[in-house]
Amino acid sequence: xxxxxxxxxxxxxxxxxxxxxxxxxxxxxxxxxxxxxxxxxxxxxxxxxxxxxxxxxxxxxxxxxxxxxxxxxxxxxxxxxxxxxxxxxxxxxxxxxxxxxxxxxxxxxxxxxxxxxxxxxxxxxxxxx
Numbered sequence: 001x002x003x004x005x006x007x008x009x010x011x012x013x014x015x016x017x018x019x020x021x022x023x024x025x026x027x028x029x030x031x032x033x034x035x036x037x038x039x040x041x042x043x044x045x046x047x048x049x050x051x052x053x054x055x056x057x058x059x060x061x062x063x064x065x066x067x068x069x070x071x072x073x074x075x076x077x078x079x080x081x082x083x084x085x086x087x088x089x090x091x092x093x094x095x096x097x098x099x100x101x102x103x104x105x106x107x108x109x110x111x112x113x114x115x116x117x118x119x120x121x122x123x124x125x126x127x128x129x
Contacts, residue, residue, distance in 0.1 A: 034084045036070040037101040043094060050093055055086055060095055 043061045049057060055076060062075055073083035090096045 017023055034069050034088060034098070035101055036068065036080055036084075036102075038069050038087075039066045039090070039099045039101075040069060040092045041066040041070065041088055041098075047094060049095065051089070056090060059083075059086060059090060063096055 040063050042060050046060060051057075051097060055078070058076055059072055062072055064116045067075075069083055069087055070080065072087060076083065078086075087096065087098075091098055
């Protein structure tokens, strides 16, 4: 039992608000299938923010320049799943524009078989070190 005025948690305990509280219990976003590499940027001029939670305002401010969802997650120190939901909410409201990353199929179209051989040779060289 803790004494009056004594903290009952330490810095290693992490945040006291669980991620599902930030998303109000939701585990799915507003219908956008966001990848961690999806780029998001604030719409200019930005409409009035509908949410009072500070995370939404921080995302809008941070995305003044294009950021990936993973970068937003890292800057806010939130789990990626939570960040995807919050970003999806802002996209649905028209606050953010987004661009999905190229699919892995288009990477294969860009990188010819010769490029894959070069990458394999580099990997083999690294393993020999």
